[in-house]
Amino acid sequence: MARVMAAPAAASRAPASLEIVVDGVSKAFGAMPALVDVSVRVGAGEFLSLIGPSGCGKTTLLKAIAGLQPVDRGRILVGPREVRGPGPECSMVFQDFALLPWSTVQRNVEFGLLLRGVAAAERAAVAGRAIAKVGLDGFEQAYPAQLSGGMQQRVGLARALAVRPQILLMDEPFASIDEQTRRLFQDDLLALWSEERATVVFVTHSMEEAVYLSDRVVVLSPRPGRVHRVLDVPLPRPREASDVRASVGFTRLVDELWKILRKLQ
Amino acid sequence: MTGAGADRQFGVAGLGAVAGLLAAWEIVGRLDVSLFVPPVSGIARVWWGLLADGTLPGAAASSLLSLVKGFVPAAVLGVAVGLAMGRFATVRLLLDGWVNALMSAPLSALVPVLIALFGVRDTVVAATVFMFSFFVVVVNTTTGVRATERSLVDMARLFGAGELALFGRIYLPSALPAVMLGLRLGAVQAVKGMVVGEMLISLVGLGERLIYYGNTFLILELYAVIGSVLLLALLISQAAQTLDRALVRWR
Amino acid sequence: MVLALRLASVAAFLLAWEWAARVPISFNFPSPGATLVALAALVTSGALLDATATSARSLLLGFGAAALLGVPLGLLMGVVRPVGRVARIYVDLLIALPTAALIPLVILSFGISILSSAVIVFVFSAPFVTMNAYGGVRDVRPRLLEMARAFGASWGQLVGRVVLPSALPMILAGLRYGLSRAFVGLLVAELLLSPFGLGKLIMTSRSMFEHDRMFATVLWTLLLAGAVLAGLGRVERRLLRWRA
Numbered sequence A: 001m002a003r004v005m006a007a008p009a010a011a012s013r014a015p016a017s018l019e020i021v022v023d024g025v026s027k028a029f030g031a032m033p034a035l036v037d038v039s040v041r042v043g044a045g046e047f048l049s050l051i052g053p054s055g056c057g058k059t060t061l062l063k064a065i066a067g068l069q070p071v072d073r074g075r076i077l078v079g080p081r082e083v084r085g086p087g088p089e090c091s092m093v094f095q096d097f098a099l100l101p102w103s104t105v106q107r108n109v110e111f112g113l114l115l116r117g118v119a120a121a122e123r124a125a126v127a128g129r130a131i132a133k134v135g136l137d138g139f140e141q142a143y144p145a146q147l148s149g150g151m152q153q154r155v156g157l158a159r160a161l162a163v164r165p166q167i168l169l170m171d172e173p174f175a176s177i178d179e180q181t182r183r184l185f186q187d188d189l190l191a192l193w194s195e196e197r198a199t200v201v202f203v204t205h206s207m208e209e210a211v212y213l214s215d216r217v218v219v220l221s222p223r224p225g226r227v228h229r230v231l232d233v234p235l236p237r238p239r240e241a242s243d244v245r246a247s248v249g250f251t252r253l254v255d256e257l258w259k260i261l262r263k264l265q
Numbered sequence B: 001m002t003g004a005g006a007d008r009q010f011g012v013a014g015l016g017a018v019a020g021l022l023a024a025w026e027i028v029g030r031l032d033v034s035l036f037v038p039p040v041s042g043i044a045r046v047w048w049g050l051l052a053d054g055t056l057p058g059a060a061a062s063s064l065l066s067l068v069k070g071f072v073p074a075a076v077l078g079v080a081v082g083l084a085m086g087r088f089a090t091v092r093l094l095l096d097g098w099v100n101a102l103m104s105a106p107l108s109a110l111v112p113v114l115i116a117l118f119g120v121r122d123t124v125v126a127a128t129v130f131m132f133s134f135f136v137v138v139v140n141t142t143t144g145v146r147a148t149e150r151s152l153v154d155m156a157r158l159f160g161a162g163e164l165a166l167f168g169r170i171y172l173p174s175a176l177p178a179v180m181l182g183l184r185l186g187a188v189q190a191v192k193g194m195v196v197g198e199m200l201i202s203l204v205g206l207g208e209r210l211i212y213y214g215n216t217f218l219i220l221e222l223y224a225v226i227g228s229v230l231l232l233a234l235l236i237s238q239a240a241q242t243l244d245r246a247l248v249r250w251r
Numbered sequence C: 001m002v003l004a005l006r007l008a009s010v011a012a013f014l015l016a017w018e019w020a021a022r023v024p025i026s027f028n029f030p031s032p033g034a035t036l037v038a039l040a041a042l043v044t045s046g047a048l049l050d051a052t053a054t055s056a057r058s059l060l061l062g063f064g065a066a067a068l069l070g071v072p073l074g075l076l077m078g079v080v081r082p083v084g085r086v087a088r089i090y091v092d093l094l095i096a097l098p099t100a101a102l103i104p105l106v107i108l109s110f111g112i113s114i115l116s117s118a119v120i121v122f123v124f125s126a127p128f129v130t131m132n133a134y135g136g137v138r139d140v141r142p143r144l145l146e147m148a149r150a151f152g153a154s155w156g157q158l159v160g161r162v163v164l165p166s167a168l169p170m171i172l173a174g175l176r177y178g179l180s181r182a183f184v185g186l187l188v189a190e191l192l193l194s195p196f197g198l199g200k201l202i203m204t205s206r207s208m209f210e211h212d213r214m215f216a217t218v219l220w221t222l223l224l225a226g227a228v229l230a231g232l233g234r235v236e237r238r239l240l241r242w243r244a
């Protein structure tokens, strides 16, 4: 599996990317605050990572941006649109995959297209390409229960990519993938992103991953989540070709991130 | 806990066990231990006679008709009510007290009420079948809908699913195994309702034959009808199970 | 809000009943008010309590036997696996089959007596009690057994301190479900046998066209069963406090 996610078909034009503005957002579940006064601006076409201790509200923030989770205070803009519910710009890779257990891989990947009214023939073709992109060719007719955790996660990824989103929200997408495959995936994600230029918000627990992928890393404080620090990652791109991981700059940034996170615990 | 072992396959081991029981019975029967344990071969002969002279087929046809008239509405309405209760908290709060109470209530006490309403007619049997099977279907459907994974709903909404698409593409397929279990347990309950209803009105079907042969002390005939009722119940439960397997393949 | 909805649903039921009595759907249909009056009369005359006492005897006899035989049998089936594998087939059959069909046979064997209705109650409830006790033992987490063995528990300790406590929730659920089936069997038996208990009261009221009395007795029966089952449910929750 040399190239896990091949570049998209040249014919399809890349969508214009959008800016995300999170402005003073607070959210509580009952009496328990999950997010407090969070403000983040994600530039159009930017790759931004969210990192922070478990339970600090990363998933909650992602869902709020996707319009799946109404917030108590503040507002969220996706491009010119104020988020009040799910919109067509966003796509998401879910932390627990969220695959339909009763549907095959093919149908799972088609699902987003289906709900957005894409005709059957085009659906099948687009989904087929997305499945090939994540390296699951041959598994089109398998059911999720027959796949490993990593393969399931790739199905979720293919489904999110198939709708060609302008904003891609990724909730720990590589968490259940082994380290070698994970590195390949990271490189392929970067290649894909540099072509599609979607705005990406990427949640991860891995400091190396955050630094390697992102333009900026937002560190959230432990529950309730607030923006604790924002770390710029001025490493040159494209990173997938050069040996960024071995560079002094990379190591220093990871170390800096570690120092920030250690003080949070 | 809605029906303990009723959801299991009887299969080959079951057949073996039944065959063993029948063999032991035949031996005891031949030894003439008790009036109430006649040899199986004798019962089989009488059974064949009742089959040939049309008694059993006639009674069974009437029974099955009541079963269908009661169970089909119970299944359709039960699934509909269960879906509504699973999806909408208001509906659930309005109804779940009743459903839970009636689910474990001795509904056989209501048969005389049904007779008062409908008169001594086979409608009472259908209504009894309905009462016995409806609540299991409702409860299992509700449970199934409520167990739908939150993230699947989120995912579908993200891609723009409206209420109808959520129902058809997420809640219903996700609840399907539980719905099928409910229908299976419901079918078992329906047969019980059928027998109880028919025995109490004592007018039609296999239940009437049971009462009649009991009252006239025709032990062999009584056993033949009991055997037919049990066979019918087993066949229906097996049919429900086969249907379930066919519909929920992805498990 | 929650309470309001629940009250609303009870009110809606009573209104529907009142409406059904007025329409009249059938002239045999008494209003809720008339039913309550008849219920009060039945209680004060003592007829209802007498009938209840008679029914309670059959129920206690039959269900008591089901509990005393069913639970140990289920435990035995769970502990001695080969016994379980064979016996469960018969228990499964008894659960899936319409046991009411056996009633004429029971009546022929035991005559029209309290004993007959007790036997019917037993036949209705025992399979569920047995099956749950068996299931409870079979579903004991193997890890717990390994742990206890690792600490050197004897066979007796294993059963007494690990198997029984972990099977207890299932056993209790089986007893509660068995009791609800016992009520069903009791009513079928009494309605068929007629000369005893609540069933007799219902049937004689019906044959004398005293439908308000009949409705009152049916209502009483349902409420009684509901109360007893709810009470058992409460006992069950107390015994299982550790699960919260």
Ligand SMILES: Nc1ncnc2c1ncn2[C@@H]1O[C@H](COP(=O)(O)OP(=O)(O)OP(=O)(O)O)[C@@H](O)[C@H]1O
Residues within 6 Å of the ligand: A029, A034, A053, A054, A055, A056, A057, A058, A059, A060, A061, A095, A223
């Ligand atoms: N639907 C909900 N109802 C109640 N509380 C919730 C809900 N969703 C999240 N929470 C709570 O909000 C807090 C933040 O949850 P969230 O899932 O956003 O954390 P997270 O940062 O994604 O954690 P992890 O790294 O473990 O995925 C947690 O304390 C969680 O228990």
Ligand SMILES: [Mg+2]
Residues within 6 Å of the ligand: A058, A059, A060, A095, A171
């Ligand atoms: Mg999360």
